Amino acid sequence: MAFEAYRAAVDYLVEDLWRRFPVVAPARALQDRMRLVLGELGDPHLRFPVVHVGGTTGKGSTSAMVASVLEAAGYRVGLYTSPFLQTFIERISVNGELIAPDRFASLVEAMKPLVRRMHIDATDGEGWGRPTLLEVVFGVAMQHFAEEGVDVAVIEVGVGGRTDCTNVFGPSAVSVLTNVQLDHTEVLGHTPAAIAREKAAIIKPGGFAVSGARGEALKVIAERCRDLAVDLWRLPGEVRLRATNCGPLVVTPRRRLLVAPVLAGNHQHFNAALAVAAADALALRVEGFNVPDEAMAAGIARARIPGRLEVMQERPRVVLDGAHNPAAAAVLGTALEDGAAGHYRRLVLLVGVLEDKDRRRILGQLAPRADHVVVTSAPLRERSGDAGETLSAARRWAGRDVPVELVEPPMDALARALEVAGPDDLVCATGSIYLIGHLRGHWFSEEMLLRERRVRYAAT
DSSP, rough: OTTHHHHHHHHIIIIIITTOOOOOOOOHHHHHHHHHHHHTTGGGSSSSSSEEEEEESSSHHHHHHHHHHHTTTOOEEEEOOOOOSOOGGEEETTTTTHHHHHHHHHHHHHHHHHHHHHHHHHHHHSSSSSSOOHHHHHHHHHHHHHHOSSEEEEEOOOOSSOTTOOOOOOSSSSSOOOOOOOSSSHHOSHHHEEEEEEEHHGOTTHHHHEEOOOHHHHHHHHHHHHHHOOOEEEEETTTTEEETTEEEEEEEEEEEEEOOOOOOOOOOOHHHHHHHHHHHOOOOOOOOOOHHHHHHHHHHHHHOTTTSSSETTTEEEEEOOOSSSSHHHHHHHHHHHHTTTTTOOOOEEEEETTTSSSHHHHHHHGGGGGEEEEEOOSTTTOOOOOHHHHHHHHHSSOOOOEEEEEEEHHHHHHHHHHOOOOOOOOEEEEHHHHHHHHHHTTTSSSHHHHHOOOOOOOOO
16 A cells, blocks of 8 residues: 555554553643653754744734745745644645655654653653644654754744644744634633733743734733833734835834735735745844745735635635634635635535534634525534534525535535536535545645656646
8 A cells, every 4th residue: 555654654643642652731731741842852852043923813824925925035944833634744844846755754753662651650740741643744744854953943833832733942033923813712711801811821931922913812912012012013003004006005113015825815914914924033033034025925925824715726716725623614605705716607605614613603704795695514523513503503604595505425415516606606515624625636646746756737
């Protein structure tokens, strides 16, 4: 079987580390366990400066843009993203090239004795327990970046910040908080201020902060920056974004730059402004770093990331978008109305939402805009839940004469959406990163990703 060692490593991560062994909760272990793992690996995460990107929405796109502009300036850039869409190696890349499947497998294999030892310590009542799946994968990424000799790493936070396994960098060169909205409330808190406190924990003494947050969340972030004597650039504020006849203009304390993101939607202009500011802040914090205007503009223009208003085919046009919380769904709805996905006659919404997400509010943003709704499950066994609840939410919000149907499994739902869509219609699949990652396999297989080690995009 092709990529046998890689598939065995993934099976170990999922079956042994995610579904089987008990583990001390990250909220109790905090970063002590992750730092222990990294210490055993020789502290690879301390060998390069970091741009650490958190926030409720936009952190994946912003991370991709930051990595792209630094690469365009001639730097060797490691990029760690969370989660993946189709396969684990998507999380870890250097200048756009994914880690080799066999290399991923060998690094996971090398960590098994440490995992076993930490597990035994926990059963004896000592230590922090064995690492989680995400902690092992993050350790693999840090080893890979160090061995590849990256000049800088761009690290996307998984969930929150305070207890996230990525929160181990000490004085990160730059911490970016794109925004703060209600998501993962069972873990992070039920108000923007509470969630902001969790996310702002990635800001460390000696670093630099950039944020697009507003209101009470921004007050929390600014207070942490004051307490730690960290410089903060706010958008809007020290960083500004203006619409001009020539396109979006980003103004930072270091430059004025017209940008033209290839990523669709006006919200990506905001993410581009954060990326420009992050690169400028990095140059202030790390000696020798500089991104000329030409490289900055080129990097923003070529940055891509799968599953963000991603066009997969034409006639009918199909777009995949990973909106999985109410804030992201609102952004997607506005983008569809603004023509970011192109002009269309009818909208066929294909949606699947995990059980721990706010289905009612997500569908409230999207279903009223649809002419036909196909509901399916989000393919993550432990969290897929009852798609019937998503169906009920869709029926509540869809127009009176709009057909709403449940089709399982997801690939059959995609076939149904394509069946009911005319050549001038738009099929928009959304609601879960796991759903769109699964559906993306209709066009680009996991085997192709593993073989080519680059994410491929449709030529539309």
